[in-house]
Structures are given as C-alpha cells and as structure tokens.
Amino acid sequence: NWLADHFQPGNHLLTHSPSGDFVLQPAPRYLFISAGSGITPILSMVRTLADQEQLTDIYLLHVCRTQADIPAAAELQQLATEHVGFNIEFILSQPDRGEGTRLTLAHLAVIPELQQRQTYLCGPSGFMQQARAWLLALGLPAKLLQQEYFASPHVEDVSRETQAVRIQIAEYSFSGNNQRDLLTQAEQQGINLPWSCRAGICGSCKQQLVSGEVEQPQAPALSASERAAGVILACRCVPLTDVVLK
Incomplete structure (x- = not known):
C-alpha cells in the first residue's frame, strides 16, 4: 500500500511500459x-x-x-x-x-x-x-x-563449492561468487539493475549473457527462444564461471 499511503499529487513516478506474454490474442473461441x-x-x-x-x-x-x-x-x-x-x-x-x-x-x-x-x-x-x-x-x-504464474515454481537448493568469479555488467566489473544470484551480487556493489518480483515471474531483470556459464533454473518469465538466445534473469541466475552481460 506504499503508493496509496505516501504518494501525493505532484510527485513523479518512473515506470516501465507494460510487459509480459499473458495477453489476449484474437481467436474465434x-x-x-x-x-x-x-x-x-x-x-x-x-x-x-x-x-x-x-x-x-x-x-x-x-x-x-x-x-x-x-x-x-x-x-x-x-x-x-x-x-x-x-x-x-x-x-x-x-x-x-x-x-x-x-x-x-x-x-x-x-x-x-x-x-x-x-x-x-x-x-x-x-x-x-x-x-x-x-x-x-x-x-x-x-x-x-x-x-x-503469481508464484515462482519451487527451485531445489543445489550445494556447490564456493568459487570466485569475475562479473562484468556493461561498464561495471567486480569480483563475485558462484553462490548468489547476479541481481543480489550487483546490488551489493551498488549497481542498480531493473527488477520487480525477484521470483522469475515478471521479466524486469532480463539481461543478455555475452560470455560465461550460468545456472538458470526454469522460470515463467523466460521463453525457450530467449533462453536459447542467451537471455537470462538476473534475479534467478547464478554465475558458474566468469561472465559478461550487456
């Protein structure tokens, strides 16, 4: 209820345009x-x-x-x-x-x-x-x-030995690990990436993977064609090696 409780006439709000695939398609039935x-x-x-x-x-x-x-x-x-x-x-x-x-x-x-x-x-x-x-x-x-989906499907917790990785997002480059998702690690470095749900549902945090290997669980916001093209969700994606995003 933050908007209803705090937003006042004259305030400015930065928003994204509507997005998503669950839209009405022309059909006979x-x-x-x-x-x-x-x-x-x-x-x-x-x-x-x-x-x-x-x-x-x-x-x-x-x-x-x-x-x-x-x-x-x-x-x-x-x-x-x-x-x-x-x-x-x-x-x-x-x-x-x-x-x-x-x-x-x-x-x-x-x-x-x-x-x-x-x-x-x-x-x-x-x-x-x-x-x-x-x-x-x-x-x-x-x-x-x-x-x-209005709740993200369950994702199993996979344990792996901690490993340092190099993460580059546009002009930013920093040292990270193979334990946390990319969105969280970017925020820890003061880098503000777009996001909304943090559950792989809305697609606001989509990024293009240029190089490197990531663990990307199935998520409603990512289509098969996007996965094949190297699109990842920063909120659900964990780097397994050095990665470059744009």
Whole structure:
C-alpha cells in the first residue's frame, strides 16, 4: 500500500511500459481456467471481450472455496445473462450446500471444440501443472495454451563449492561468487539493475549473457527462444564461471 499511503499529487513516478506474454490474442473461441486470485487477469480479458462485443464462444471455469469467494460474481453472472455465448462454471471446494469438488478431467472433457480454443490458465503452480497435463492429454495444442504464474515454481537448493568469479555488467566489473544470484551480487556493489518480483515471474531483470556459464533454473518469465538466445534473469541466475552481460 506504499503508493496509496505516501504518494501525493505532484510527485513523479518512473515506470516501465507494460510487459509480459499473458495477453489476449484474437481467436474465434476461448477457454479461461482460473483458481483463487488467478482470476484477476482473466477478468480483464473477459471485460475487454465484452466491451468489444466478442463474448460469443467462451467458457470460463473458476475454482474457489465458497460462493462468497467468487470475485465479481454478480458482474460475471450478468455478462452470462446478456451474452448467450459466455458460459461460466464456478467450481467450489467448500459450498454452502452439497459436496465440494475441485477441477477434474471431466470438467474439461465436456468443453466443446476444446482442441481449437485459445486457452488461458492462471492459479497456483500445482493447480496449473495438473490442468495443463489434462488439457494436453485431451488434445489441446501447447501453442494454444498460455499460463500466468503469481508464484515462482519451487527451485531445489543445489550445494556447490564456493568459487570466485569475475562479473562484468556493461561498464561495471567486480569480483563475485558462484553462490548468489547476479541481481543480489550487483546490488551489493551498488549497481542498480531493473527488477520487480525477484521470483522469475515478471521479466524486469532480463539481461543478455555475452560470455560465461550460468545456472538458470526454469522460470515463467523466460521463453525457450530467449533462453536459447542467451537471455537470462538476473534475479534467478547464478554465475558458474566468469561472465559478461550487456
């Protein structure tokens, strides 16, 4: 709440432009799957489609605990009433009445033309891993599936013998080690690199690796093509040898 508590009219704020890959793509039909606060970006997409009068062939499955936990429930129900092509299902684990359930393969198997739907998936990591496996098993092409993480996947702690390395970032050069991530080591030297989440999710700390070897765990903000091109995330990347970044 820092902005709400401290920012005043007349203050200036330096920001980056919007970024990320979890954006609405033009498509004839959509499937949205969310759990908990994972519905937040999906709500924006649904509202955009409503504004554009494109709620024509859309399925939304949202998983949460109770009816009271459904964000914007009245708004979504109203949109479903006004647009016959907008189909929503709330999957409750702790409903006020009856037995609770969670997302299952059966929920997905009955979606018509599933294999042709541009699909957006957002929620806890374990939830998304299971949903992704089911979707691919049902024949959804991976290229039609987009995921948004709000927590970084677990990364195992790998022990290694401490080794000194030389780190060069643009015009800065300093001695570091093979234990800490590049962002932390740069900050310890007074070098300010861009960052936001420090969890490999936002992509704000992307750097280009010119030379050297690094340990770069899988992270949502880095695509396979970027990894192949030598793009690294300073907040998640540990140098294993002398490295040069630009």
